[in-house]
Amino acid sequence: MSAIYIEYKFKVKPLNPGREILIAELGYAGFESFVETEDGVTAYIQKGEWKTDILGDIDLLNNDLFEISHEFSEIEQVNWNAEWEKSFQPIVVESRCSVRAPFHEKPDTEFDIVIEPKMSFGTGHHETTHMMLEHMLDTDLEGKKVLDMGCGTGVLAIFAEMKGAKAVDAIDIDNWCYLNSLENVERNSCSHINVYEGDAGLLKGKEYDVVIANINRNILLNDLPVYIDCLNKGGILLLSGFYEDDIPLIDEACKKYGLEFAEKKEKNFWVAVKYVN
Numbered sequence: 723m724s725a726i727y728i729e730y731k732f733k734v735k736p737l738n739p740g741r742e743i744l745i746a747e748l749g750y751a752g753f754e755s756f757v758e759t760e761d762g763v764t765a766y767i768q769k770g771e772w773k774t775d776i777l778g779d780i781d782l783l784n785n786d787l788f789e790i791s792h793e794f795s796e797i798e799q800v801n802w803n804a805e806w807e808k809s810f811q812p813i814v815v816e817s818r819c820s821v822r823a824p825f826h827e828k829p830d831t832e833f834d835i836v837i838e839p840k841m842s843f844g845t846g847h848h849e850t851t852h853m854m855l856e857h858m859l860d861t862d863l864e865g866k867k868v869l870d871m872g873c874g875t876g877v878l879a880i881f882a883e884m885k886g887a888k889a890v891d892a893i894d895i896d897n898w899c900y901l902n903s904l905e906n907v908e909r910n911s912c913s914h915i916n917v918y919e920g921d922a923g924l925l926k927g928k929e930y931d932v933v934i935a936n937i938n939r940n941i942l943l944n945d946l947p948v949y950i951d952c953l954n955k956g957g958i959l960l961l962s963g964f965y966e967d968d969i970p971l972i973d974e975a976c977k978k979y980g981l982e983f984a985e986k987k988e989k990n991f992w993v994a995v996k997y998v999n
């Protein structure tokens with residue numbers, strides 16, 4: 723199963739802070755993946771989410787301080803692997819945990835995660851992945867049962883096992899992500915991770931000590947009750963994939979189901995939050 727995407731190539735002047743603002747606004751409009759280029763950004767949206775006036779709400783395009791041009795085309799399947807090879811820099815979190823592709827040199831970090839992204843997502847979400855890894859570094863996962871919802875490349879599930887989780891379920895709705903996570907689990911010699919293709923519908927009767935979900939605001943708001951339903955008392959919920967402005971809605975939903983806010987991280991307009999049950 724391969725999704726059809728619309729690809730937009732933007733040129734942005736001045737690049738900073740124009741590109742970051744543009745990415746944030748495009749994210750609100752429904753674009754789901756971004757690859758930074760020398761003079762701007764290439765953004766992807768699934769054809770089903772696209773409408774002809776999709777750029778109508780992007781305020782930055784009407785801002786005289788920035789010069790932004792774009793061209794767009796329909797593509798059958800994004801070759802995320804080629805995109806990553808072009809743009810992916812290893813992520814190093816607090817000098818302790820690194821995420822790199824096999825073609826990068828092995829770093830000297832306590833945790834070394836090797837990801838061959840193939841065609842699954844994870845490219846434009848470095849900030850959110852990075853912040854989730856930061857939260858996980860600070861969270862005791864030893865002997866815990868963990869859910870990684872929207873696992874993408876499987877990076878967070880793999881890190882959970884490296885940090886001592888005894889059982890990890892990694893779930894993604896996208897077939898490519900499911901297959902890619904399986905490969906990456908093997909590549910990192912993980913043996914406590916089960917990967918599933920699906921969504922919150924798979925969670926009936928499940929119980930976890932830690933639930934991790936880096937997806938997007940609307941899916942999180944929709945599926946939060948199910949995630950929280952499988953979270954043990956005293957358990958931890960880590961959420962990302964949304965912006966600072968979305969926090970009130972997410973916070974309201976979490977508190978409605980009895981969770982207590984614990985911590986927030988922020989990077990380039992993106993946020994990652996931690997709640998305790």
Ligand SMILES: C[S@@+](CC[C@H](N)C(=O)[O-])C[C@H]1O[C@@H](n2cnc3c(N)ncnc32)[C@H](O)[C@@H]1O
Nearest residue numbers: 843844847851872873874894895896921936937
């Ligand atoms: C932003 S990526 C996160 C990938 C990875 N966890 C990370 O932190 O880098 C979000 C992932 O959620 C998946 N996804 C989208 N909707 C979903 C749903 N309703 N249930 C489960 N996964 C979903 C997408 O296919 C995508 O792989």
